[in-house]
Amino acid sequence: MPLAIASAIGYNITESRMKKQALSQLEENALLASKTVTIFIRDSFKIPDLVAANPLVIKSMQAGSEKAQTQGLPQQSIETVEQQFADTKLLEADATLNQYLERVVQSTSTVEIFFTERNGFNIAFSNPTSDFVQRDEGWWQTSQKNGQAVDEPEFDESANAVIVAISKAVKDPQTGEFLGVIKTGIPVTELDSNIANYLSAGLKKSQTVQVVDSEANSLMTTITAQGSEPKRQEVIGGESIFKVAKTLRDSAQNSVDSLEQLKQSLQEQGDFEAIILQQKEVFSEFSTVAQLEYQSKVFSFSTIPNTDLVAIAAVDSAEIEAVGQNLLTVFALTAIILGSASLMLIIILARQLSQPLTELSKKTQQVAEGNLDVQAELKGTLETITLAEDFNSLVNQVKERTTQLEIANKEIKKLNKKLTEDNQRMAAELDIFRKIEHTTKNLLQTINEWQQNSI
Secondary structure, eight states: OHHHHHHHHHHHHHHHHHHHHHHHHHHHHHHHHHHHHHHHHHHHHHHHHHHHTOHHHHHHHHHHHHHHHHHTGGGSOHHHHHHHTTTTOSSSOOHHHHHHHHHHHHHSSOSEEEEEOTTSBEEEESSOOSOSBOTTSHHHHHHHHHSEEEOOOEEETTTTEEEEEEEEEEEOTTTOOEEEEEEEEEEHHHHHHHHHHHHGGGOOTTOEEEEEETTTTEEEEEEETTEEOTTOOOOTTTHHHHHHHHHHHHHHHHOOSOHHHHHHHHHHHSOOEEEEEEEEEETTEEEEEEEEEETTEEEEEEEOTTSSEEEEEEEEHHHHHHHHHHHHHHHHHHHHHHHHHHHHHHHHHHHHHHHHHHHHHHHHHHHHTTOTTOOOOOOSSHHHHHHHHHHHHHHHHHHHHHHHHHHHHHHHHHHHHHHHHHHHHHHHHHHHHHHHHHHHHHHHHHHHHHHHHHO
16 A cells, blocks of 8 residues: 555656656757757858958949949839849849859858849849849848848749748948848758758657748748658648747747736637746847647747747647656556565565464474473574574573472482381381380289289
8 A cells, every 4th residue: 555655646746747848848849949940040141241251242232333323223113124134134244253152052052142232233143033123022121121131931933942041231341331132042951951950850759840930921841750841831730820929929029028918918819728938048049938738739939039930849738648648557567566576575574484483383382292302493584583592592491490300309209218218117116116115014014913922
């Protein structure tokens, strides 16, 4: 019974700890995906940084802007300008710059790179783009406004691949004036590969990690235990999970709502349970981390700093519960094994204890029958050995006293025999004395009678 109670208590404590560990691992998967994407983006921005540091690029941007102003291109409609530069897609063809960008593509993981001057007109590219004017593109406008942009994955015709667009504004190193934008296209397969390398080996069964663009409501990548799944298009949990991701992103970027307000906002959005919110550091930036239960799954979110991207890790709730069920089996088997072992140990100890007592009982019976040469064997527990020693001491004392009594009996028998012999001798002497006395009396009486007769 005590073993069963101890096993039950141990199971409850360990089950709770294992579930917390499983949920913590889910959170770590989301955080690791967030960190991996952050590193991927930082490394990707090194390429436009490298190109922007080239003095030829700076000069070509400045010269291109002057030429565009001279020709009055900024005042013309995009359609007109596109038609004018439909053949080259460049403000002014520069084979040297194009070849330089081609070499950059060949030596890096990018599939394309090009840059514009301040009005969004192409100056140079590694391979021809589909448009000449870029200022109407979201990535170009975001880069001009915020300094950089990470666009959602899309199929790029010029690169003939699904890419993640990384763009960055270029400023005059002397004056800080906006000069143009550099855009690079990184294959989504590169991001998939990076995340899969870090995560897939640690994922099990239903565990899945996805990276979504919360602004565009689009899926960037999906990683499972089998690796990357580029063909998968749906986000686990659907539109509700997209809304959670966007709410977390807005909160992380605005830094206005407290975690309690954010939790209340999430509770109002849908049927979410067990919501937990935290702020965690990701490479000196803060990420909003959330965990919640929805539609029989547990989700863990981690916003990716300075982007609209959010990493999401998901697992079936049943899989978390299975941790406890598997543990119950282990504890049950352990309890049975330990119970059996304890029972066997008790039996062995009982035998070790009872066997010397049984033998001692037999020895006692022999002593009762008069055998004082019996000695108990000193074996078993300390208590039985002590009892055997006391028994042997008592038997030895009885044997010694018995021996003394036998000697005394022999002496008494000798004395009795001597007394009997003395009594017999004295009785014989007394009989002789009585006979002499009787004879004497008869003689004296005879003499007296004679004397009287003589007178």
